[in-house]
Amino acid sequence: MNAHAQSIIEALLFVSESPISPEQMALVLEDLEPSEIRALIETLKKEYESSQRSLVIQEVAGGYQMTTNPLYAPWLRKFLKKTQGERLSGPSLETLAIIAYKQPVTRQEIESIRGVNVEGVLKTLLEKRLLRIAGRKEIIGRPLLYGTSREFLEYFGLNSLEELPPLEEFVQEGERIEAENESKEITS
Amino acid sequence: MSYKVKLELFEGPLDLLLYLIKKEEVDVTDIPIARITGQYLEYLEVIKLLDLDIAGEFLVMAAELMRIKSRMLLPPEEQPVEEEEEEDPRAELVRRLLEYQKFKEAANRLGHLEATQKELFTRPFQKLSDAGEEEEEYFETGIFDLLSAFSRILQRMPKQILYEIVKDEFTVEGKVHEIFHLLVTQPVLYFSHLFEKAKNRLEVVAIFLAILELIRLQEIVVRQRTLFSEIEILRNKDKIESGVKKGETQE
Numbered sequence: 001m002n003a004h005a006q007s008i009i010e011a012l013l014f015v016s017e018s019p020i021s022p023e024q025m026a027l028v029l030e031d032l033e034p035s036e037i038r039a040l041i042e043t044l045k046k047e048y049e050s051s052q053r054s055l056v057i058q059e060v061a062g063g064y065q066m067t068t069n070p071l072y073a074p075w076l077r078k079f080l081k082k083t084q085g086e087r088l089s090g091p092s093l094e095t096l097a098i099i100a101y102k103q104p105v106t107r108q109e110i111e112s113i114r115g116v117n118v119e120g121v122l123k124t125l126l127e128k129r130l131l132r133i134a135g136r137k138e139i140i141g142r143p144l145l146y147g148t149s150r151e152f153l154e155y156f157g158l159n160s161l162e163e164l165p166p167l168e169e170f171v172q173e174g175e176r177i178e179a180e181n182e183s184k185e186i187t188s
Numbered sequence: 189m190s191y192k193v194k195l196e197l198f199e200g201p202l203d204l205l206l207y208l209i210k211k212e213e214v215d216v217t218d219i220p221i222a223r224i225t226g227q228y229l230e231y232l233e234v235i236k237l238l239d240l241d242i243a244g245e246f247l248v249m250a251a252e253l254m255r256i257k258s259r260m261l262l263p264p265e266e267q268p269v270e271e272e273e274e275e276d277p278r279a280e281l282v283r284r285l286l287e288y289q290k291f292k293e294a295a296n297r298l299g300h301l302e303a304t305q306k307e308l309f310t311r312p313f314q315k316l317s318d319a320g321e322e323e324e325e326y327f328e329t330g331i332f333d334l335l336s337a338f339s340r341i342l343q344r345m346p347k348q349i350l351y352e353i354v355k356d357e358f359t360v361e362g363k364v365h366e367i368f369h370l371l372v373t374q375p376v377l378y379f380s381h382l383f384e385k386a387k388n389r390l391e392v393v394a395i396f397l398a399i400l401e402l403i404r405l406q407e408i409v410v411r412q413r414t415l416f417s418e419i420e421i422l423r424n425k426d427k428i429e430s431g432v433k434k435g436e437t438q439e
Contacts, residue, residue: 017311058308070307080309088302090199090295097294113287116200116245156298157305165297167290 005029006040013041019063019154061153062160095121096130096148101167104134104145122146130155201249202288204231209285216285219278221260225253256281329410329419334379337419338396341383345392358391363398371408371423379410379419 012025022034022041029037041064045057054069068076088096095118098110110118125131134147148161158164206216208227214220232246259277276282370377382399386392399421402408409424 014311056308065310067308067310070304073307073309076309087299087306093295093298093302094199094291097291097298100298101291101294113284113291114200115202115249115284115288155305156301157308158301165294167294 002040005032005037006044009037009040010044013057013064013066016065019060019065021063024063058157059159060157061150091116091118091121092125096125096152099131099146100148100152100161100164103147104137105147106137106143106145108143110146201246202285203292204228204246205249206285206289206292216289217282219282221253221257221278225250225257228253252281326411326413326420329412333412333419334399334410337379338392341380341392342389345386345389358394360394360397360401363394364401367395367398367402367421368407371421375422377421379421382421 008029009025012020012028022037025037026032026034032040041057045059045064048055048057052069054072055066056069058065058067091114094114095110098113099105102109107118107122110122122131126133128151129149130152131146132149134145136142137145152158153160205224205228208224208231209216209219212220212223212227214224229250232250235246256277367377367382370382379399382395383392386395399408399410403410406424409422411420411422412418
C-alpha cells in the first residue's frame with residue numbers, strides 16, 4: 001500500500017502548480033493521515049536526493065513542490081530562453097527584510113530604519129504579492145500594518161519565517177565591529 | 189513628463205554614508221564627521237551636476253551632518269562642566285547606521301536566497317516560457333527612431349514617374365483596422381514588413397500614420413532589441429484585458 005501511496009504522492013507533486021501540503025494530499029489519499037503522508041514525502045525526497053535525479057522535492061511555504069535540480073539551471077534557462085531572471089531591487093530587498101523581521105510593521109517604522117520614503121516600493125511589493133496588509137495599528141491615524149505573504153516564503157524558498165536567519169546574528173556582527181573598535185582604542 | 193533619472197546607486201542617505209565610511213576605512217562608531225560630511229556633500233554635487241533627481245532625504249541628512257559637525261566643533265571649554273556626561277552628538281546617527289546596516293545584511297541574505305531559488309524550475313513551463321520572453325531586453329522605440337525608419341522606407345520607394353489617378357484607396361482608418369487584424373493572428377509584426385506590399389507613397393504614409401495613431405491610443409507598443417534593429421510591433425498587453433471587458437459591454 002505504501003509503495004502505491006508513494007507513487008500517487010509523486011504524481012501529485014508532479015502535476016501540482018504550487019506547493020502542496022500533506023493536508024491537501026490527505027483529501028485525495030483518504031485512508032492516510034497527513035503525518036503518514038509527510039513521512040512518505042520525506043522518504044521520497046531522500047530517495048531523490050540520494051539517487052541524484054534531475055528533479056528534487058523542496059519543502060517550501062508549508063508544502064512540498066517538485067523542482068529541477070539546480071545543477072541543470074544553465075540548460076533550462078537556455079531552453080526557456082530565460083536570462084538570469086529578474087531580481088528584486090536593493091530597495092525592495094531592504095524593505096522586505098525589515099518587514100520580514102519586524103512584522104507587522106507600519107510604513108513609517110520602515111522609513112525610519114531605511115531613511116527614505118518607501119511608498120513606491122511597498123506598492124510594487126504588494127503588486128508582486130510578496131506582502132500583505134496585516135491590519136491597522138491602533139494609534140493616531142490608524143496606519144496600515146504590513147506583513148509578508150505565503151508567496152514571500154515561496155519566492156525565497158523558505159518553509160516558514162522561522163527559517164530566516166535570526167536577526168541577532170546580524171546584531172552580533174554589528175556589536176563585534178563595535179567591540180573590535182573598542183579593543184583597538186584600548187590597545188592604541 | 190520628467191526625464192530626470194532617479195538615483196538608484198544608493199538606496200538612501202544611510203546607504204551612502206555607510207559606503208563613505210567603508211571607503212574611508214573609518215569606524216562607524218567613531219566617524220570623522222568633518223571628513224565624511226565633506227565627502228557626502230561632494231557626492232550630492234555630482235548628483236546635481238548630472239541633473240539626477242535627489243530625494244529630499246539626502247538633503248535632510250546633509251543638514252543633519254552639518255548640525256552634528258557644528259556641535260562637534262564647539263570648543264570643549266565652552267561646555268558647562270555638569271554636561272560632561274553629555275552624549276556624543278554622533279550617537280543617534282551611529283545608532284541609526286548600525287540598525288540600518290543590520291537590515292542591509294539581512295537584505296543581502298534574502299538576495300542570496302532569491303538567487304538560489306532562481307536556479308530551481310517548477311512546472312508549468314507554459315507560464316515560464318512566457319515570462320522568459322518578457323525578460324528579454326527590449327526598449328521602447330521612440331518617435332525619432334520611428335521617423336528615421338519611416339524615412340528609410342520612403343527612400344526605398346520608387347519615385348513615381350507615371351501619374352496615376354489616385355483613388356482615395358488608403359485611409360488611415362482602414363490601415364488601423366488592417367494592422368489590428370494582422371495582430372490578431374500574429375503576435376509580433378515587423379515594422380518594415382508592413383510596408384512591403386505598399387503600392388505608393390500615399391499608402392506608406394497611411395500605414396505610418398495608422399501606426400502612430402495606434403501608439404497614441406495605446407493599443408500597440410513598438411520596441412527594439414537594439415538601436416537601429418528591426419522595430420517590432422505588439423499589442424499592448426494592459427489594453428487587451430480591459431479592452432475585452434469594454435467590448436463585451438458595448439455589444
